Amino acid sequence: MNNDAENNPQPMAAAKTEVQRKTLDQREQMNELMRLRHSAAHMMAAAVCRLWPEARLDIGPPTEEGFYYDFDLPHRFSPEDFPRIEEEMRKIAKENQVFEKTVRTREEARAHFVAKGQTYKLERLGDIPEGEAISFFQNGEFIDLCAGPHVMRTGNVKAYKLLSVASAYFRGNEKNPQLQRLYGTAFRNKEELENWVKMQEEAKRRDHRRIGQEMGLFAFDSEYVGPGLALWLPKGGVLVEELEKLAKEAEFQAGYVRVRTPHLAKEKMYRTSGHLPYYAESMFPPMEMLEEDERKRRDVLVEKRADLIQLADSLEKAVSPNPAGLTLEQVRHDIAKLETEISLFGGRYYLKAMNCPHHHRIFAAEPRSYRDLPLRLAEYGTCYRYEQSGELFGLMRVRALQMNDAHIYCTAEQFADEFRAVNEMYLKYFKIFGLDKYQMRFSTHDPARLGQKFVNEPELWLKTEDMVRRVLIESGINFVEVPNEAAFYGPKIDVQVWSAIGREFTIATNQVDFAVPARFGLAYRDRDNTDKVPLCIHRAPLGTHERFIGFLIEHYAGNFPLWLAPEQVRVLTLGDDEPLVAYARGVVEELRSHFVRAEGDYTTNKINGKVQDAEKARVHTMLVIGGRDREAGAVSVRVHGKGNLGARPRGEVIADLVQSIRERRSH
RNA sequence: GCCAGUUUAGCUCAGUGGUAGAGCACCCGAUUUGUAAUCGGACGGUCGUCGGUUCAAAUCCGACAACUGGCUCCA
Structure with missing residues (x-):
């Protein structure tokens, strides 16, 4: 697995502009809510201009969640300013100003912005293609370059709220100045706004960082271990183990073989793979094993x-x-x-940021025949990436990660079947986890620069992309095609999913590589007794433990299905009478003999309290045992979130639990 | 990395210059119970770290660190 870290701002900037133009076109069909939010953005900008007349403006579009507006001004916004700004917006709404559209010539618009010192607006003006209308919208004293549309009057904007202040680079380019971005949201009425606020609070409760803390799944110890380096606590360790077990079973059945590789390699490895020039910034700095004088001699050569x-x-x-x-x-x-x-x-070692080079060397470790292909090497490999500090985010962006990695070496003829099988594995996993909202992003070469920016094999690019496209369509997979975002060595597919709280994740990546195997001199002996370079498919359907489990926590809100639940069963006794406790212990032991993660709570506490403890710990199944149950050889079943399901024979309940776990049932 | 904010007990949080607090959890004791909180007690903090201002700093100032919201980047 890998990343295309090519440092080439030009095509990137072009791509951005493309995206912005698209949103302009979409404005034609902007729905009522978007119009409302767009108008609220203008009102917020108007309010800011009243309070800080020296503010320079950039743009303020509506978004999925609300709206924002970017400003450049010496005053630093803080949440303390929000009430003042909202108060001013309230006045503007009360004035019930009309949103009035005017069309101007390019020269008029330019003169307007020059007079007002609105330098960002001048640049934005330059984005508008020749021949396209240059429209302005005015409400009260506030006038803005804007394609619209808006609501009729400021009085129509009744329910809004400023949310946060953030910074954003002008045009999203880190070489440009940073602007202050004010985020807000607006709804048709107060009730919808309040509902949204409530949903945000619910989302906060589902946040994997919070649930991870509550359930004791993982921890970060920035002081001693380091930022972005997760510690899996015993209960989180269970999740890791269960996922690995799932992956190992699925991969075994799909004909993969497992390998194990060290966590580091010599510099030569990443020079050969071609990663170092692209990727060095996101790798941990190398470990130097050379003596002082050797190092000096080498540094001269490096210079x-x-x-x-x-x-x-x-x-x-x-x-x-x-x-x-x-x-x-x-x-x-x-x-x-x-x-x-x-x-x-030699003497310089890097912690690996990806597993592929190691796997390539495993391919090279033995002579290979066409009969050996496809060769599918799998490993839950641990990688280290030095992500910038501001990019770290709970389990979702970390610096040490374990990847559900595998590399499939195959011939061009085998490619389509192999690729199809990989897709089937994805779909199998989606079903197990009840993931119905997903999208695959198929990233292809830059149409304008085939064979220039990327590996120079134009025919191979087109052929492979065509194969990938065909298989995606045949498998009935939901995908979008994105030109110019491929890895440097081949097209790539990112799998995006949405957690229950609406957060979007790239959960897995799938790449075709027809370049790096050649760089490592990988070859197999073909039927015709010539050596040929294999294709390589990189795939990681379960992504990394860190991100995938982070996603699952939010997906299930910590209420894992039985097979995944860190504590699957807790046996609760009504009191601590000796015969009762002995019976309960017997139930726990029997469950454990079937490898069910069962615990017992035999204290004298009231059953309400014990139930509450177990519910709060999100134990999947509670078995309540009192005198009646013991006499009947039964247990009373309570399932987390479902309440009391009543008493049933002990053996039947245990058999059901074991069966549910074996089948990895999704509830 | 950049901009802004935050950092007080294991957790959630109060405390705006004058003797560090609450609830929950943990621990101890009592309670013998039928499905989301039984009662009581004890324990627990160099107020992120270092430095400065002050008679006096959790509180004001500065540097650093970590975290959070964004931007950039990304599994």
Whole structure:
């Protein structure tokens, strides 16, 4: 698994503009709520301009959740400003201003913004293609470049609320200045707004960080272990183990073989794979094993290489005269020679950020025949990625992660079948977890630059993408195609899911790689007695333990199905009479003999209290045992969230529990 | 990494310059109970860390760290 970390701002910027234009087109069909929110954004901007006339404005669109507006001003917004701004908005609503549309010429618009010193607006003006109408909307004294549409009057905006202040780079580019973004939301009426606020609170209760804390699933110890390095507590460890068990069974049945690889590798590994130039920033810094003098000698070579790479760059662009009279080929040759010399030093190890290179070396460890293919190497590999501090987010973005990884080495003929089987595995998992809302993002090459930005195999790109597309359609999979977001070595499929609280996740990735195996010199001997390079499919249907479990926690709100529940059964006695406790212990032991995670609560506490404890701990099944049950050889079943289901024979209940676990039933 | 906010007991939170608090959890004792809180007691904090201002700092100022909301990036 891997990422395309290509550092090329140009196509990115173009892509962004594309997205923004799309939203402009969509404004034509903007529904009532969006119009309302868009108008609320204008009112908020108007309010801000009344309070801070020096504010420079960027844009303020509606969003799924509400709206925002970006400002540049010396005053730093804080939540303490919200009441003042809302008060001003209230006045604007009371004034019941009309939203009035006017069309201006480009020159008029430019003059308007120059006069007002609205530099961001001037840039936005430049985005509007020649020939397209330049429209303004005015309410009261506030006038804004805007395609609309709006509600009729400010008085129509009745229920709104400022939510947060954040920052955002102008045009989303980190090289641009940072603006202050005010987020708010608006609804048709107060009741809908209140409902939304309540739903936000519910979402907070489902947050995996909160439930993880409550249930004792995982912890972070930033002081001693480090930020972004999760500790799995015993109950969270159960989830990890259960997922691995599921993956191992599914992969065994699908013909995978399991391998194990170390957590680090020499620099040469990531130079060869091609990751280092793209990816070094998100890897932990290397461990130096060289002696001082060796290191110095190597650093000299490294410096020389850096100079040569720069020279090659300028030769390529032909921007500077060539002082030494060297050709590009000569320089490249020298770089390659230096690479070899540098790698001979060894002594520099990286924690692995991906498992593929290790698996490639396993492929290379033995001679391979076409009869060995497809070879499916699977491993729950642990990877380390030095994510920027601001990117860390609970279990969803961490620095140490365990991936449901596998690499399938196959021939071009086998590709479609293999790829189809991978998809089937995804669907199988979705069914087990009751995931009906998912979407696959099929990322393909940049149509304008086939074979330039990416690995230069135009025919292979088109052929593979076509195969992938065909299989996706045949399998009836819900997907969208996104050009220009492929990995550098092949097309990729990201699986997106939505948690119950509406948070979107890229939960898994699936990539086709027809480049890296060649870089490692991987080959198999074909029927015709020639060596051929295999294709490689990277796949990780269960993503990483961290993110997948983070998702599952929110998906189930911590109420896991029986097979996953950290504590599956708790036996509660009515009192601590000796014969009663002995019977209850017998039930726990019998359950454990079937590998059911069962605990007993034999204290003298009231049954209400014990039930409450178990419910709060989200124990899946509670078995209440009193004198009546013991005499009848029964247990009273209570299921978390479902209440008391009544007494049933002990053996029957245990058999049902075991069966539900074995089948991984989804409730 | 950038902008802003937050950091007080295991958890949730009060405490705006003058002797650190509550509820829950943990621990101890009593309670012998039929499906979401039985009663009582004890324990627990260098107020994120370091520095500064002050007679006096949880409280004001600064640096750093972590976390949160965003931006950028992403499994």
